[in-house]
Amino acid sequence: MKKIEAIIRVERFEEVKEALKGLSYPGMTKTLVEGHGKQKGLTQQFRGTTFEVEFTPKVKLEIVVLDEDVPQMLSVITRSARTGETGDGKIFVLPVESVVRIRTGDRDESAI
Amino acid sequence: MNLRGNVTKIAIRGVLTFGLVCLIWLAWVATRGSGIALAADPTGLGGTADVAIDYVWILVCAFLVMFMQPGFAMVGAGFTRAKNAGNFMTKNLMDFVIGSLTFFFVGYALMMGGDWHGLWGTEGWLMLGDYYDVDKYLSMFWMLVFCGTAATIVAGAVAERLKFKAYLIYSVVVCAIIYPIYGHWVWGGGWLSNLPLGVGAVDFAGSGAVHAVGGFVALAGAIVLGPRFGRYDKNGKPRAIPGHSITLAALGVFILWFGWFGFNPGSTFNAHHLRIAIIAVNTNLAAAAGGLSALLISRWRTGKWDIGMLLNGILAGLVAVTAPCAWVEGWAAIVIGLIGGVLMYASVKFLEAKGVDDPVGAVSVHGACGLWGLLSVGFFADGTYGNYSIEAPYITGLFYGGGGEQLLAQFISVAVVVAWAFGTGYLTFKLMDKAFGIRVSPEEELQGLDIPEHGTPAYPDFLAMPK
Numbered sequence A: 001m002k003k004i005e006a007i008i009r010v011e012r013f014e015e016v017k018e019a020l021k022g023l024s025y026p027g028m029t030k031t032l033v034e035g036h037g038k039q040k041g042l043t044q045q046f047r048g049t050t051f052e053v054e055f056t057p058k059v060k061l062e063i064v065v066l067d068e069d070v071p072q073m074l075s076v077i078t079r080s081a082r083t084g085e086t087g088d089g090k091i092f093v094l095p096v097e098s099v100v101r102i103r104t105g106d107r108d109e110s111a112i
Numbered sequence B: 001m002n003l004r005g006n007v008t009k010i011a012i013r014g015v016l017t018f019g020l021v022c023l024i025w026l027a028w029v030a031t032r033g034s035g036i037a038l039a040a041d042p043t044g045l046g047g048t049a050d051v052a053i054d055y056v057w058i059l060v061c062a063f064l065v066m067f068m069q070p071g072f073a074m075v076g077a078g079f080t081r082a083k084n085a086g087n088f089m090t091k092n093l094m095d096f097v098i099g100s101l102t103f104f105f106v107g108y109a110l111m112m113g114g115d116w117h118g119l120w121g122t123e124g125w126l127m128l129g130d131y132y133d134v135d136k137y138l139s140m141f142w143m144l145v146f147c148g149t150a151a152t153i154v155a156g157a158v159a160e161r162l163k164f165k166a167y168l169i170y171s172v173v174v175c176a177i178i179y180p181i182y183g184h185w186v187w188g189g190g191w192l193s194n195l196p197l198g199v200g201a202v203d204f205a206g207s208g209a210v211h212a213v214g215g216f217v218a219l220a221g222a223i224v225l226g227p228r229f230g231r232y233d234k235n236g237k238p239r240a241i242p243g244h245s246i247t248l249a250a251l252g253v254f255i256l257w258f259g260w261f262g263f264n265p266g267s268t269f270n271a272h273h274l275r276i277a278i279i280a281v282n283t284n285l286a287a288a289a290g291g292l293s294a295l296l297i298s299r300w301r302t303g304k305w306d307i308g309m310l311l312n313g314i315l316a317g318l319v320a321v322t323a324p325c326a327w328v329e330g331w332a333a334i335v336i337g338l339i340g341g342v343l344m345y346a347s348v349k350f351l352e353a354k355g356v357d358d359p360v361g362a363v364s365v366h367g368a369c370g371l372w373g374l375l376s377v378g379f380f381a382d383g384t385y386g387n388y389s390i391e392a393p394y395i396t397g398l399f400y401g402g403g404g405e406q407l408l409a410q411f412i413s414v415a416v417v418v419a420w421a422f423g424t425g426y427l428t429f430k431l432m433d434k435a436f437g438i439r440v441s442p443e444e445e446l447q448g449l450d451i452p453e454h455g456t457p458a459y460p461d462f463l464a465m466p467k
Helices: A010-020 A067-081 B002-032 B049-066 B068-078 B082-112 B134-157 B164-187 B207-225 B246-263 B276-302 B307-322 B330-353 B362-380 B405-436 B442-447 B450-454
Strands: A002-009 A029-035 A042-046 A049-053 A056-065 A089-095 B382-386 B394-396
Touching: A002 A010, A002 A067, A010 A056, A010 A067, A056 A067, A067 A089, B049 B068, B049 B134, B049 B246, B068 B082, B068 B134, B068 B246, B082 B134, B082 B164, B082 B450, B134 B164, B134 B207, B134 B362, B164 B207, B164 B405, B207 B307, B207 B362, B207 B405, B246 B276, B246 B307, B276 B307, B276 B330, B307 B330, B307 B362, B330 B362, B362 B405, B442 B450
Parallel strands: none
Antiparallel strands: A002 A056, A002 A089, A029 A056, A042 A049, B382 B394
16 A cells, blocks of 8 residues: 655646546545745745745645555656646655554555 | 833823823813804805805715725735734724824814914814814815825835834824924915915825825835835845735725825815816826836836736826826826836835835835926926916916926925925934834734734634744
8 A cells, every 4th residue: 555645736736636537546635735846936026026935835635545556646647737847746655554444444455 | 121111101101191281282272262253154054056066076075085095004904914914904094093183183273274474374273263164174174084195105114013002103293293284385375385486386186295295204114114024135135025915905006096086186175166077087097107107117127017016006196196187188197197107116126225115115106206296297287277276377387388487396395395204204203213112023023913912813714824
């Protein structure tokens, strides 16, 4: 079992969600987050003067899947979240030790 | 700490006691010769249809000008951060609360109560005696809503760091002294209006008497306070602190634009001058031209269609046309507005480079463009309308063969309003700073003034406050 954490553009979220439809995953959690990557934020302006926005808004998706589903998930998210510009985000894959479905008490792979 | 606290207490008690003594003295002076004189007409016996039309016109326009108060409040709040929005609203309400009382007590008497050597008025304290009269009350109300405008302009420049207490005292000073005295010089029969040049210095609806006065007191306040935390980086490079709502700021500008149709046309103080149609069109043209030029120059300089500059550009055009609106042709109003927008942009950049932090751009909009408005009369006045009169002498500027006399009178008025408003404003803020310190503590400034000064945030259940 792996957890996929994808930090993507806010405006690509709908695209990614649609692309994931029909794929094998149990559910997803979406969080609005703020952060920056290597480009260290971006510049905006107000009343003729610029200012640096260090932390830009992003969407963080968290999805736990079976090991064999990981490659397909990664390629679909990558394709649907990409614009080719700086700030497209990153995907992290983490090992998951255990899963419990609270309603039934099911464990691990049967709980996914 | 204790010593400082005591000094503050003594200073406040001193100011309050002084105010109380002044009031008692004024009441005594005013009622001494009491018994209503024959000239006064508190009943409104002269209410013919002709007079009634004038009254309704002036009062409706005055109500429009009063509605510019929420306009200023929305612009200022929108251009500043959510953590100070409640504080900004309280200040904007209180300058009109204090102005309404102060101007009734003493401001009107100093401004319009007769004339002592061209310097100030000497009668009409508390509007008693001869001043308990429908005409006087009408005139007092008109001058009061203008006074409120001058007072509220300053709030933007001192936003996000001035102590509430200091704002209350400042409001008394501007409504009791700074606005009425310069107002007397140009509108109350004072020395500027009697200069032996042209028809004397003129200012139709108050580019100088209202806007430049507010703008230069605002400059003094911003200088004494110093810039907000984070306005300049470690190397002194300016960085913008974005306001929390462009939507509110734009609403405020629309409200002000609308209110200006009372401010300028109502300044004929006479519904029978059909010139009001020209004044309304000129007002509108200058607003549009100011917005356009500010937007275009920001696009040229920054590559963006800057909404903040567009909003202030509209106000810049309005401020600039306020003095000349009754005396110029439509094309001239456009030119005056276009220059106003560019001047505002240049002034914002200049002040920023000089280290003056004006969170909403009040000094550039009202100060710089107020001066330009005064001067523009001397260039563009076309000799078709008189001194608040449809009869000669008509006012004629340089471009219409009037020579340089009117321009010179306007120039003197410019120099005087800068010296008077900046000087008295600087003194007011500096004295308060010496007495009790006018800037909030660094902790309070970072937290935002809403909670430390007023106990409640503006948006407790609506916006997440950044830590």
